[in-house]
Amino acid sequence: MNIGEIARRAxxxxxxxxxxxxxxxxxxxxxxxxxxxxxxxIGYRPNAAARALKEGRTRxxxxxxxxxxxxxxxxxxxxxxxxxEAAARADLDVLLSPSGGDHDRSFERILTGSxxxxxxxxxxxxxxxxxxxxQDSGLPFxxxxxxxNPHGTCWVDVDxxxxxxxxxxxxxxxxxxxxxxxxxxxELLATGYGPAHRAITGFTDAVAQRGLAGVxxxxxxxxxxxxxCFEQLRDRHPDVTAVVTVNEAALPGIQRGIExxxxxxxxxxxxxxxxxxxxxxxxxxxLTAADVPTVEMGASAVDLLLERIAAPDxxxxxxxxxxxxxxxxxxxPVPR
Amino acid sequence: MNIGEIARRAxxxxxxxxxxxxxxxxxxxxxxxxxxxxxxxIGYRPNAAARALKEGRTRxxxxxxxxxxxxxxxxxxxxxxxxxEAAARADLDVLLSPSGGDHDRSFERILTGSxxxxxxxxxxxxxxxxxxxxQDSGLPFxxxxxxxNPHGTCWVDVDxxxxxxxxxxxxxxxxxxxxxxxxxxxELLATGYGPAHRAITGFTDAVAQRGLAGVxxxxxxxxxxxxxCFEQLRDRHPDVTAVVTVNEAALPGIQRGIExxxxxxxxxxxxxxxxxxxxxxxxxxxLTAADVPTVEMGASAVDLLLERIAAPDxxxxxxxxxxxxxxxxxxxPVPR
DNA sequence: TTCAACGAGCGAATCGATTCGACGATACGT
DNA sequence: ACGTATCGTCGAATCGATTCGCTCGTTGAA
Numbered sequence: 222m223n224i225g226e227i228a229r230r231a232x233x234x235x236x237x238x239x240x241x242x243x244x245x246x247x248x249x250x251x252x253x254x255x256x257x258x259x260x261x262x263i264g265y266r267p268n269a270a271a272r273a274l275k276e277g278r279t280r281x282x283x284x285x286x287x288x289x290x291x292x293x294x295x296x297x298x299x300x301x302x303x304x305x306e307a308a309a310r311a312d313l314d315v316l317l318s319p320s321g322g323d324h325d326r327s328f329e330r331i332l333t334g335s336x337x338x339x340x341x342x343x344x345x346x347x348x349x350x351x352x353x354x355x356q357d358s359g360l361p362f363x364x365x366x367x368x369x370n371p372h373g374t375c376w377v378d379v380d381x382x383x384x385x386x387x388x389x390x391x392x393x394x395x396x397x398x399x400x401x402x403x404x405x406x407x408e409l410l411a412t413g414y415g416p417a418h419r420a421i422t423g424f425t426d427a428v429a430q431r432g433l434a435g436v437x438x439x440x441x442x443x444x445x446x447x448x449x450c451f452e453q454l455r456d457r458h459p460d461v462t463a464v465v466t467v468n469e470a471a472l473p474g475i476q477r478g479i480e481x482x483x484x485x486x487x488x489x490x491x492x493x494x495x496x497x498x499x500x501x502x503x504x505x506x507x508l509t510a511a512d513v514p515t516v517e518m519g520a521s522a523v524d525l526l527l528e529r530i531a532a533p534d535x536x537x538x539x540x541x542x543x544x545x546x547x548x549x550x551x552x553x554p555v556p557r
Numbered sequence: 558m559n560i561g562e563i564a565r566r567a568x569x570x571x572x573x574x575x576x577x578x579x580x581x582x583x584x585x586x587x588x589x590x591x592x593x594x595x596x597x598x599i600g601y602r603p604n605a606a607a608r609a610l611k612e613g614r615t616r617x618x619x620x621x622x623x624x625x626x627x628x629x630x631x632x633x634x635x636x637x638x639x640x641x642e643a644a645a646r647a648d649l650d651v652l653l654s655p656s657g658g659d660h661d662r663s664f665e666r667i668l669t670g671s672x673x674x675x676x677x678x679x680x681x682x683x684x685x686x687x688x689x690x691x692q693d694s695g696l697p698f699x700x701x702x703x704x705x706n707p708h709g710t711c712w713v714d715v716d717x718x719x720x721x722x723x724x725x726x727x728x729x730x731x732x733x734x735x736x737x738x739x740x741x742x743x744e745l746l747a748t749g750y751g752p753a754h755r756a757i758t759g760f761t762d763a764v765a766q767r768g769l770a771g772v773x774x775x776x777x778x779x780x781x782x783x784x785x786c787f788e789q790l791r792d793r794h795p796d797v798t799a800v801v802t803v804n805e806a807a808l809p810g811i812q813r814g815i816e817x818x819x820x821x822x823x824x825x826x827x828x829x830x831x832x833x834x835x836x837x838x839x840x841x842x843x844l845t846a847a848d849v850p851t852v853e854m855g856a857s858a859v860d861l862l863l864e865r866i867a868a869p870d871x872x873x874x875x876x877x878x879x880x881x882x883x884x885x886x887x888x889x890p891v892p893r
Numbered sequence: 894t895t896c897a898a899c900g901a902g903c904g905a906a907t908c909g910a911t912t913c914g915a916c917g918a919t920a921c922g923t
Numbered sequence: 924a925c926g927t928a929t930c931g932t933c934g935a936a937t938c939g940a941t942t943c944g945c946t947c948g949t950t951g952a953a
Contacts, residue, residue: 223908223909223910224909224910224911225909225910233932233933234932234933234934235909235910235911235933235934236910236911236912236913236932236933236934236935237931237932237933238910239910239911239912240911240912240931240932243911245911245912246912246930246931246932247929247930247931248931248932249930249931249932252931252932264669266665266666266669266670267670267909267910267911268610268670268671268908268909268910269606269609269615269670269671269672270605270606270607270609270610270615270671270908270909270910271606271610271908271909271910271911271938272909272910272911273605273606273910273938274604274606274607274610274908274909274910274911274937274938274939274940275909275910275911275912275937275938276910276911276938277938279605279606281652284653286641288642292638292835293634293638298629298634302628302629302655305622305653305655306624306655309654309655309662309663312662312666314652314653314654314663314666314667314672315652315653316617316650316651316652316653317620317641317650317651317652317653318645318650319638319641319642319645326645326648327645327650329602330602330648330650331650333600333602334602334603334604334605335604335605335606335939336605336650444838444839473839473841474839476841477841480841499628502780503780503809503810505809505812505813505816505841559938559939559940560939560940560941561939561940569902569903570902570903570904571903571904571939571940571941572902572903572904572905572940572941572942572943573901573902573903574940575940575941575942576901576902576941576942579941581941581942582900582901582902582942583899583900583901584901584902585900585901585902588901588902603939603940603941604938604939604940606938606939606940607908607938607939607940607941608939608940608941609908609940610907610908610909610910610938610939610940610941611907611908611939611940611941611942612908612940612941613908671909
């Protein structure tokens with residue numbers, strides 16, 4: 222079912238079939254009809270590899286996701302879903318690369334084999350070798366999240382610093398004087414994971430600004446760690462009345478710890494953070510949180526990438542979102 | 558950076574470079590060394606499109622996922638992650654196709670453009686047009702889940718019928734005499750979604766076998782619906798003391814409904830079902846459930862697919878798993 | 894010494910689609 | 924009536940890698 226077969230059956234040359242399909246040169250209505258009839262009959266679709274080879278583009282985007290070993294958070298999942306969705310709307314396919322380490326075969330394949338027209342990268346660290354690799358590979362790319370030096374690259378991100386600060390202010394307004402930040406894992410922090418560091422900045426600054434007591438903790442991204450983490454917090458800082466967190470994955474465990482301590486949210490302890498909207502709504506009690514607009518961010522990432530592919534030399538663009546905090550049921554006045 | 562450039566710089570012909578890389582014909586150590594030096598210097602990787610065109614295979618698998626509009630359940634996410642992981646281990650890339658309706662452009666692209674060597678399909682309905690499309694497209698494929706007529710295709714699935722029956726027996730053993738099944742959405746049931754139908758079969762048979770009272774309900778795949786669903790259940794069937802469910806997504810809502818009714822699990826009501834392991838463990842209280850081995854299933858699906866690609870005419874193979882039920886904290890003796 | 898076998902490398906064909914230049918044929922302006 | 928656009932179509936080159944057939948030396952056995 223190649224173009225030659227179609228041409229033979231329709232009694233025209235291969236180039237005429239191609240022009241009839243692309244419309245890049247005029248073709249008589251009658252000829253077009255005959256070609257279309259043959260195509261409808263035997264169900265022809267141009268071979269993707271041949272087209273990619275000739276045109277020099279693949280109509281495919283690469284999406285680099287965290288390795289499958291670690292579970293994706295709802296937020297990450299939201300990005301993946303919306304990127305795939307947005308790409309499908311533009312008639313583009315998405316190639317997935319689960320890439321963790323820096324010597325990842327899948328990652329290297331994607332960026333050296335001319336397999337994709339552009340790449341979207343998530344889970345960005347402040348100093349990220351993958352970003353550097355992409356930069357000198359010359360392949361257009363957009364990141365969801367941004368590095369410490371954000372000016373050279375295209376990215377989309379939420380303003381963690383501000384969001385966390387707003388959580389602190391919200392809690393301060395409710396009368397809380399002693400707050401804890403439950404951050405992402407110590408490993409992520411050590412490797413310079415952006416959101417983890419920005420959370421600290423936002424927390425520390427806001428706490429200082431309001432003259433509050435603040436303690437920061439790291440916690441592995443899993444419920445069990447959340448439980449342990451809360452127990453430690455309870456142990457060492459019993460005066461804390463409100464917890465701010467960017468660690469979605471640990472929250473169920475934190476809540477379990479809270480219950481086991483015989484406490485009730487928000488009566489005895491307030492809880493606020495940054496999370497995907499669905500996640501915050503499904504939490505019990507519903508979580509007061511900055512709802513990260515994953516759908517919008519994924520779509521914007523694809524848009525930026527398409528712009529960049531079309532005009533690789535245009536100045537880079539960024540998108541820093543600051544969604545409002547949705548007040549739900551997990552925060553309340555400080556207990557007396 | 559094409560093979561011709563390498564050949565020129567190494568002072569050999571293009572074919573020699575190709576043979577040096579593939580090893581399909583002997584090449585002098587010295588020549589090979591010179592070629593490798595050039596490659597290392599300018600960083601050459603063979604163009605994927607050209608190779609696919611010549612070889613007739615793309616080293617890429619297609620993975621068809623539910624459309625992004627609906628959130629993926631933890632179980633579905635588990636499949637995606639493990640398929641991608643298993644494919645990466647075999648040095649294969651994965652192309653994602655979010656395909657809902659039957660006239661989906663992304664789906665059609667994947668199976669007609671020679672874009673992939675094989676396809677993995679999830680969320681299978683008893684009568685599934687996509688399976689039919691794939692069958693007469695001639696493209697090798699494996700499904701996660703199976704149709705009403707399972708003999709013609711390769712698939713991997715869990716034995717929902719048996720698992721649900723086991724849940725019923727477990728609850729019957731605990732003394733429960735009146736059970737409810739909270740199924741997936743009415744739409745899914747109407748479109749013939751396999752697990753939803755098999756859940757009914759397993760539930761009805763086991764309930765009959767043990768002489769219990771059983772009521773079946775459908776419930777949209779979201780927490781809010783779970784809450785409503787539980788209220789209705791409470792209203793119309795106040796005698797029910799145990800709920801069996803295959804609807805992961807609705808469970809948080811069901812639990813919310815239970816709490817609002819002032820009940821405590823498992824003291825007043827037992828809860829059991831089928832879910833991804835992490836999900837069951839993170840639930841509060843931890844859920845007694847058949848843990849669907851998503852990692853193993855995804856890996857098996859890839860294995861089966863690779864076999865099928867290598868030998869398209871070999872007899873089809875199936876894999877029907879029946880993981881044990883993990884007893885956790887959500888089931889207990891019937892209240893008196 | 895001669896001839897077969899083999900090792901190492903080269904040239905050309907091939908995969909399927911796109912695209913450029915060219916070539917009749919028709920229409921049009923002068 | 925003649926030159927010139929314009930239309931519709933064709934043939935051939937091209938993208939980059941693989942692979943088949945062939946050649947030229949060298950080696951080893953007869």
